[in-house]
Amino acid sequence: MLRQKLAQLRQRLLAAIGLGILATAIILVADYLFNDDPAVRIPADRPATRLLAIPPLLEPTDEDGVARYHLDLHAASHNFLPDRATPTFAYNQTSILGPTLRLRQGDRIAIDVTNHLDEDTTTHWHGADLPAAADGGAHSLIHPGQTWTAEFDVIQEAATLWYHPHVKYHTAEQVYRGAAGLMIIDDDNPSARSLPSTYGVDDIPLILQDKDFTKTSELDFTLTNYGKGYYYPTLTANGTIDPYLSVPAGLVRLRLLNGSQARLYHFSLDAGKTMTKIASEGGYLNRPLELERLTLSPGDRAEIVVDLSDVDRLVLLDDSFGRVLELRADPTLVAVTTPLPDRLNDIERIDPSEVDRSREFVFDSVGKGWGINGKQMEMARIDDTIRFGDTERWTLQSVSGWHVFHVHQTQFQVLSRNGQPPEPADRGWEDTIFFKNRDKIEILARFDTYANPEIPYMLHCHILDHEDTGMMSQFEIVKDL
Numbered sequence: 444m445l446r447q448k449l450a451q452l453r454q455r456l457l458a459a460i461g462l463g464i465l466a467t468a469i470i471l472v473a474d475y476l477f478n479d480d481p482a483v484r485i486p487a488d489r490p491a492t493r494l495l496a497i498p499p500l501l502e503p504t505d506e507d508g509v510a511r512y513h514l515d516l517h518a519a520s521h522n523f524l525p526d527r528a529t530p531t532f533a534y535n536q537t538s539i540l541g542p543t544l545r546l547r548q549g550d551r552i553a554i555d556v557t558n559h560l561d562e563d564t565t566t567h568w569h570g571a572d573l574p575a576a577a578d579g580g581a582h583s584l585i586h587p588g589q590t591w592t593a594e595f596d597v598i599q600e601a602a603t604l605w606y607h608p609h610v611k612y613h614t615a616e617q618v619y620r621g622a623a624g625l626m627i628i629d630d631d632n633p634s635a636r637s638l639p640s641t642y643g644v645d646d647i648p649l650i651l652q653d654k655d656f657t658k659t660s661e662l663d664f665t666l667t668n669y670g671k672g673y674y675y676p677t678l679t680a681n682g683t684i685d686p687y688l689s690v691p692a693g694l695v696r697l698r699l700l701n702g703s704q705a706r707l708y709h710f711s712l713d714a715g716k717t718m719t720k721i722a723s724e725g726g727y728l729n730r731p732l733e734l735e736r737l738t739l740s741p742g743d744r745a746e747i748v749v750d751l752s753d754v755d756r757l758v759l760l761d762d763s764f765g766r767v768l769e770l771r772a773d774p775t776l777v778a779v780t781t782p783l784p785d786r787l788n789d790i791e792r793i794d795p796s797e798v799d800r801s802r803e804f805v806f807d808s809v810g811k812g813w814g815i816n817g818k819q820m821e822m823a824r825i826d827d828t829i830r831f832g833d834t835e836r837w838t839l840q841s842v843s844g845w846h847v848f849h850v851h852q853t854q855f856q857v858l859s860r861n862g863q864p865p866e867p868a869d870r871g872w873e874d875t876i877f878f879k880n881r882d883k884i885e886i887l888a889r890f891d892t893y894a895n896p897e898i899p900y901m902l903h904c905h906i907l908d909h910e911d912t913g914m915m916s917q918f919e920i921v922k923d924l
């Protein structure tokens with residue numbers, strides 16, 4: 444109530460004073476005072492209480508060389524707390540989230556998605572390079588009771604991707620209620636062979652979402668049209684609150700996904716230990732990168748390796764929540780102890796001299812919500828038309844607020860951030876990138892895999908409050924311009 448009143452008050456102030464420096468200052472102060480992070484810290488001085496849930500692997504059936512998967516999105520019920528059933532959304536037999544799809548580069552895939560909810564949904568394969576008709580964007584509605592099929596070839600390298608609904612105005616809520624899952628792509632990269640890769644044993648998926656609960660244990664959803672989006676107080680990892688997991692006493696890979704509506708995570712390890720980042724969103728980095736801290740913005744993934752060979756336990760921490768996951772070394776499990784390879788990938792840098800065309804995307808508040816280049820998302824409007832085969836340079840800029848740029852279909856490279864070349868951690872393939880007020884980012888992308896003059900792809904802010912209040916636009920890739 445208080446928060447809503449303050450939000451209204453702030454909006455009225457805005458209207459009265461206009462978009463001046465004064466109003467901006469008031470918003471900043473109000474945000475700081477009243478919309479601060481409500482995160483409930485998990486006390487680290489007692490052991491974690493619940494076993495981490497691992498999303499099951501979804502097995503395909505083989506149909507004439509096509510690997511066929513089935514997903515059923517339905518209303519479910521999940522016990523976040525013992526004896527308290529919370530209504531959720533889930534795919535297949537899970538009580539929240541969905542099974543992990545494991546695809547191989549070179550495979551032909553068909554995924555049938557049936558919608559058992561009583562509202563429209565779509566299923567978007569975030570990070571996947573596939574035809575527009577299979578992308579599952581806002582145009583590919585699956586009405587209640589209907590089944591939609593995405594059919595495509597897996598043409599990209601090994602990576603950790605994810606799937607989630609993409610319905611205009613309702614993405615945030617469906618994802619928040621639990622409609623999300625991982626999609627892992629494997630390939631024959633020989634340097635990756637020695638990495639920990641036993642799913643659920645030393646290769647652990649970790650879908651992080653923050654939640655809030657009503658007194659009757661329902662999920663309490665809020666969508667804002669101002670500020671940095673809505674932060675909830677309770678952290679869940681794969682739907683588990685305060686999790687632990689027993690793992691081998693060696694190297695352990697974590698596939699981290701920020702599946703939250705708006706919140707950023709700032710990860711570190713306890714006892715001053717370092718982690719090693721091995722993959723960004725679109726695949727392996729060229730070399731393993733030792734890090735003390737790792738930030739993930741909404742939609743972002745990273746694969747890290749942590750080492751439990753000389754400790755009994757290791758705690759993954761977040762600045763706001765404290766403990767994220769307690770890993771307990773179990774010496775009876777078979778451990779990977781081979782050192783990480785020096786080289787993991789051979790990413791060819793896109794050369795700026797290849798650029799055929801440049802575009803600018805300005806992120807700002809528009810009307811009662813957010814927009815790109817002064818416009819809010821319109822289903823009937825194609826904002827950009829790209830020539831098939833082109834390499835493009837896009838400049839991303841925020842006039843107000845923090846944003847997470849995300850583009851469908853392609854993986855891009857960062858050319859510069861505020862005039863500086865990218866940090867080593869930003870030198871991999873990416874499909875989202877975080878930037879702050881007044882930041883200016885240049886990215887390079889190739890659009891040479893699929894064209895379709897009828898169905899557009901989306902680009903948008905992955906802070907879902909922003910996406911659902913207009914910060915999204917559409918582009919198509921065409922062969923004849």
Ligand code: C2O
Pocket residue numbers: 567569607609742849851901903905
């Ligand atoms: Cu993860 Cu357009 O979305």
Ligand code: CU
Pocket residue numbers: 567568569570849850851852
């Ligand atoms: Cu996407």
Ligand code: CU
Pocket residue numbers: 806813844845846847904905906909910914
């Ligand atoms: Cu945004």
